[in-house]
Amino acid sequence: MSAEPTANTEPTANTASLPSTAPAPITDPAPLRRALLDWFDESGRDLPWRVGPEGGRDPYRVWVAEILLQQTQVVRGRLYYERFLTAFPTVQALAEAPQGAVLKAWEGCGYYARARNLHRAAQTVVASGEFPTTYDGWLALPGVGPYTAAAVSSLAYGEARAVSDGNVRRVLARVLAERQPTDAWVQARADDLLDPLRPAAWNEAVMDLGATVCTPKAPECPRCPLRGWCAAYASGEPASYPAPKRRAAVQEVRAVALLVGDAEHALLEQRAGTLLGGLYGLPLEEISAGGDQAGALARLQARLGLDHARPEPLGEVTHTMTHRRLQVSVYGLPGTAAVGRTVPVAQAALSRLDHKALALLRGPQRLL
DNA sequence: AACGCGGGGTA
DNA sequence: TACCCAGCGTT
Numbered sequence: 353m354s355a356e357p358t359a360n361t362e363p364t365a366n367t368a369s370l371p372s373t374a375p376a377p378i379t380d381p382a383p384l385r386r387a388l389l390d391w392f393d394e395s396g397r398d399l400p401w402r403v404g405p406e407g408g409r410d411p412y413r414v415w416v417a418e419i420l421l422q423q424t425q426v427v428r429g430r431l432y433y434e435r436f437l438t439a440f441p442t443v444q445a446l447a448e449a450p451q452g453a454v455l456k457a458w459e460g461c462g463y464y465a466r467a468r469n470l471h472r473a474a475q476t477v478v479a480s481g482e483f484p485t486t487y488d489g490w491l492a493l494p495g496v497g498p499y500t501a502a503a504v505s506s507l508a509y510g511e512a513r514a515v516s517d518g519n520v521r522r523v524l525a526r527v528l529a530e531r532q533p534t535d536a537w538v539q540a541r542a543d544d545l546l547d548p549l550r551p552a553a554w555n556e557a558v559m560d561l562g563a564t565v566c567t568p569k570a571p572e573c574p575r576c577p578l579r580g581w582c583a584a585y586a587s588g589e590p591a592s593y594p595a596p597k598r599r600a601a602v603q604e605v606r607a608v609a610l611l612v613g614d615a616e617h618a619l620l621e622q623r624a625g626t627l628l629g630g631l632y633g634l635p636l637e638e639i640s641a642g643g644d645q646a647g648a649l650a651r652l653q654a655r656l657g658l659d660h661a662r663p664e665p666l667g668e669v670t671h672t673m674t675h676r677r678l679q680v681s682v683y684g685l686p687g688t689a690a691v692g693r694t695v696p697v698a699q700a701a702l703s704r705l706d707h708k709a710l711a712l713l714r715g716p717q718r719l720l
Numbered sequence: 721a722a723c724g725c726g727g728g729g730t731a
Numbered sequence: 732t733a734c735c736c737a738g739c740g741t742t
Binding site for chain 1: 721722723724725726727728729730731
């Protein structure tokens with residue numbers, strides 16, 4: 353069967369030449385739905401959490417994948433997914449694990465509140481004796497918002513709920529030539545277009561299209577099944593939809609850190625608050641505006657009860673996070689300065705920042 | 721509605 | 732460098 357638009361929605365331009373006329377409004381979504389679903393059946397991605405029947409996937413596997421993939425690209429998420437599922441194959445295993453083990457399995461993945469909420473939610477699920485089976489049930493769990501609730505309820509339970517994520521936003525903004533799509537606008541349009549007979553496949557299809565064809569910078573319109581309906585394609589500048597979001601400035605932060613011990617056994621502190629909360633790391637002291645390293649280092653030593661030690665500079669580490677760019681001067685304190693207070697580094701969940709700092713002691717790779 | 725939250729890929 | 736990524740919780 354052809355996936356070309358029917359006469360009802362026939363656009364005037366559907367060749368490789370630059371289109372010049374906008375497509376007709378979408379009065380009947382059926383042909384568009386079929387075009388995308390045909391494309392999906394042929395070209396959809398093969399992903400490790402897509403096991404089981406369409407609309408009847410394993411809820412635990414889908415749930416973990418959706419949490420893991422929040423603000424994380426699929427190519428990277430797959431690696432973490434395998435590691436996490438190996439560590440916690442079932443929701444019971446996850447619920448019974450200590451938080452430190454959960455964070456360790458999440459190590460390096462970022463946005464660690466996702467892991468803390470997933471852990472709490474798993475305990476809620478186990479205590480109740482069953483997974484939620486509806487959108488509203490999933491939405492009530494910590495860490496589950498509108499996107500994840502729609503994804504799990506459709507993919508695992510076949511509920512007709514439209515997902516709205518970055519891919520959906522971009523695809524719909526282009527098809528409908530909306531430069532400033534609000535969250536409410538995207539959700540409403542996604543609800544309109546959702547295929548009522550294959551909601552799970554439809555949701556996966558739109559996201560696959562956004563991830564593999566309708567990409568942010570260089571969309572491959574010639575192989576897009578929605579080209580004939582796409583107003584952004586017709587405009588000749590599809591990549592200009594939607595308009596870029598303004599982003600907060602990155603704050604420059606300087607700090608000193610103390611590596612007491614060695615690369616395998618070190619003094620670690622558990623970080624509190626929202627920034628890397630729950631993770632362990634080297635004791636760190638921020639250098640206040642106008643302050644200097646010596647002052648910060650003195651405060652740090654005092655806090656640790658190591659006033660009289662003589663730290664040696666190990667090197668500099670830079671690390672960029674969402675809104676911060678950290679430059680950390682790392683000092684080493686080998687020997688027995690904190691005998692009895694060091695812990696095995698390999699068993700703690702650390703951020704990339706701390707792994708970089710520890711690597712200063714590991715020799716050759718500091719030259720890379 | 722706006723902001724903060726990791727870390728890395730891409731142009 | 733700027734922007735983006737299978738978003739969510741808080742304010």
